[in-house]
Amino acid sequence: MMNNEMNIKFMTYDAINTIKNDIKKNNAENVNKAIESNKENSNWLEEFCGCKVFEERKNKIPQFVLKLAKDGNDSQVAYDNAIILYENLNHLPRYILTDERFWAWMNFDFGYKYALQAMPITSKSTVGNMYLFMQGQRRGIFFGVLSRLYFWVDLTIDEKNVENRYHLTKFAMENISRIRNITWRANSSEKHIVRGMLKALKEISEEYSQSLDKKEQFRKAEVGKNKNTGSKAENLYTELTRRFSLYCSVRIIDAISEDDVYEISKKLTYEIIKYFNK
Template sequence: MSKIHIKLLSENALAHMKKNIDVITKKIQENEDNKWIYSEFPEKMFIEKKYEIDDFKIIDNPESKDKEIDLTNSITIFNSLKVLPRYVLTDERFWLWLHLEKFYNEVKSMMTVKGTSTVLDHWMHKQGTRRGLMFGVLSRCYYRVAFTVDESLTNKYELTKWVIENPERFRNLTWRSFSSEEHLVRGIIKGEKKAIDENPSLEKNDIYPEIAKYVSIIGSVRLLDVISEEDIAEMICSKTKELLA
């Protein structure tokens, strides 16, 4: 497989995009391909970096409706990008290169651009680093796998598949400060899944915000980062069963 250098959107281009967001949004809505970006944005638009990755493709998935394709794309994105340092993976300019140049058509298809809020929230991470990454069209695909892949399982993507089937199982956790601890997020999801698997007919989405609040309460009296994955899984399994009842 061929190697490619990653790119970042330049600071000048990012500033232009923010200043002209209404125009940019209209261009995205009206153009089926991305040829317009090379005349709309100031040069140099993309800055090539030293890091190399295996070139890769993703499958078109209109409105991300096909969960199996969503899973496949998420795994592909994660495995292709996991070699990159965290500072790149949290930089909106990196994801904007993927959105605007490498996967423009796929990103447009995955989420219809209804207005400027779609571009700001899901292309540009307006919500800030933590929430923005979990809102991003492609970045959320990466982080759903990063937080759920489990080498100890026969199918290491078992938890990934579970959260993609119902995003509420994962979404509320990612907005909390403890979401930077991958073992905690993975343990929480394991606990949720165990309880739900035992009582599938009782699942309701309103339990998931309560679980996130419960973890925050635990964090007010204990250091979350020293709680093991197994211990938090047990605690969350018990709490989930309580909420289901």
């Protein structure tokens, strides 16, 4: 093995099951307390689980470190770390990149300090939902504190743009509602849909930044409003994914070309901006 490479690890099922058991049966009381008093490293896990916590696998990745923000959560550091994760991990097979045990190692060991900075433990569900896949595989991948950073890049990378293949990633991650809504739901395994939508949104966002008046219209649509029936906000991004899903109802989403997604998204986005500025 070359010195600038290292083997990946998995958290063992026994360790994952022990943490999940505490979350389910003790409302995460013990695990949250242990994290709270051990923010520098996760050496506490060995005693907590009473078993081997991580096991080495044969796949290798380059030696790399994640950045830490100087002061709490920082969106620029999140973006930088997303790119760092993608560039160092994208050669791994997909069955590893979507395995809970791999991301449990990343969250609880390799990227422990950054993970805690990006997603502090604030409730009994934080560890289960953001550090482990307790809400299911797909949700775990797209909501996990480090896995979501990787997959946000994976879905938004624009290989056709030779100058900056991360231009859509940067645009998408500038607004948490934008990245969350566009990369989630049925779109989450359809790169051409995500890219087409983001290209339309980016172009319109640039168009609306030309005058103060238009800028305010775009901002209003981004902020949106609360639904009458509940507390969930509806905004440009929730509406765009909803209306696009509606468009796809009897169509085959896999066949729609990226150019057509772009055209449809543009049309829908203009309509939605109007709707929020009535």
